[in-house]
Amino acid sequence: MEQSPAKFAIKDLNLYYGVFHALKTVNLEIPDKKVTALIGPSGCGKSTFIRVLNRMNDLICDCRIDGTVRMGKTDIYDTTTDVTSLRTAVGMVFQKPNPFPMSIWQNVAYGPKMQGLRNKSMLNDLVEESLRRAALWDEVKDRLKKNALSLSGGQQQRLCIARAIAMQPEVILMDEPTSALDPIATKRIEELMGSLKRDYCIVIVTHSMNQALRISDKTAFFLMGEILEFGDTSQVFDSPRHEETRRYITGHFG
Numbered sequence: 001m002e003q004s005p006a007k008f009a010i011k012d013l014n015l016y017y018g019v020f021h022a023l024k025t026v027n028l029e030i031p032d033k034k035v036t037a038l039i040g041p042s043g044c045g046k047s048t049f050i051r052v053l054n055r056m057n058d059l060i061c062d063c064r065i066d067g068t069v070r071m072g073k074t075d076i077y078d079t080t081t082d083v084t085s086l087r088t089a090v091g092m093v094f095q096k097p098n099p100f101p102m103s104i105w106q107n108v109a110y111g112p113k114m115q116g117l118r119n120k121s122m123l124n125d126l127v128e129e130s131l132r133r134a135a136l137w138d139e140v141k142d143r144l145k146k147n148a149l150s151l152s153g154g155q156q157q158r159l160c161i162a163r164a165i166a167m168q169p170e171v172i173l174m175d176e177p178t179s180a181l182d183p184i185a186t187k188r189i190e191e192l193m194g195s196l197k198r199d200y201c202i203v204i205v206t207h208s209m210n211q212a213l214r215i216s217d218k219t220a221f222f223l224m225g226e227i228l229e230f231g232d233t234s235q236v237f238d239s240p241r242h243e244e245t246r247r248y249i250t251g252h253f254g
């Protein structure tokens with residue numbers, strides 16, 4: 001696989017919740033314009049790790065980290081780093097679609113408006129562009145004023161992706177984005193990830209080995225807070241270096 005530049009470079013990262021050591025000496029480079037899947041058994045630290053990338057763990061008291069996490073040239077844990085700008089650049093989509101209880105249009109326009117964009121025609125263009133990129137425009141263009149909660153679960157999740165895109169991020173983090181969706185809605189999100197990776201660095205937590213295999217370029221296998229294995233997805237699945245990885249991906253534990 002051709003190399004692409006690293007979007008994140010993580011060095012000797014340790015994360016503690018109080019005295020509990022949740023991430024242990026994690027070293028990883030996450031490439032830009034690719035999908036990186038984080039896999040591993042429940043409780044191994046996947047969600048904790050993905051939240052490191054936009055400092056969501058800052059919101060958890062008792063959580064502390066050491067080590068460095070660089071995004072491009074920026075040390076995102078440096079005291080001078082503006083966390084709001086970081087979270088704009090590193091958008092996040094959660095397991096359960098969580099649209100705001102407002103119209104489809106307002107959901108997408110909300111973030112840019114909060115950032116000061118007031119021009120209605122620019123907002124309209126941004127809403128359309130974001131919904132198009134999230135492969136939702138054709139389904140909602142005639143009902144932009146309808147409440148977002150009237151959409152199906154799969155449409156709501158694509159709306160949440162559109163909402164992230166409207167902030168013009170560089171990275172989109174997805175924590176089990178399809179686990180609440182049916183197979184057809186899942187397929188649409190997976191197809192969408194395939195097109196989004198042209199423009200963004202995408203990091204996804206998934207419990208589905210088939211999904212990781214279908215959509216990701218790189219796979220990191222977490223076990224008890226460590227990255228046991230990281231490589232091209234084809235290598236990790238076809239010829240894992242560790243017995244634990246092989247047992248996990250073949251469904252023998254976890």
Ligand SMILES: Nc1ncnc2c1ncn2[C@@H]1O[C@H](COP(=O)(O)OP(=O)(O)OP(=O)(O)O)[C@@H](O)[C@H]1O
Pocket residue numbers: 017020022040041042043044045046047048049060
């Ligand atoms: N806010 C918290 N406070 C204390 N411990 C936490 C907190 N969040 C997670 N943990 C612990 O850290 C470990 C890793 O949790 P995490 O949610 O990152 O795992 P995961 O691999 O994403 O699990 P799952 O696949 O079940 O979602 C677990 O032992 C969990 O109990």
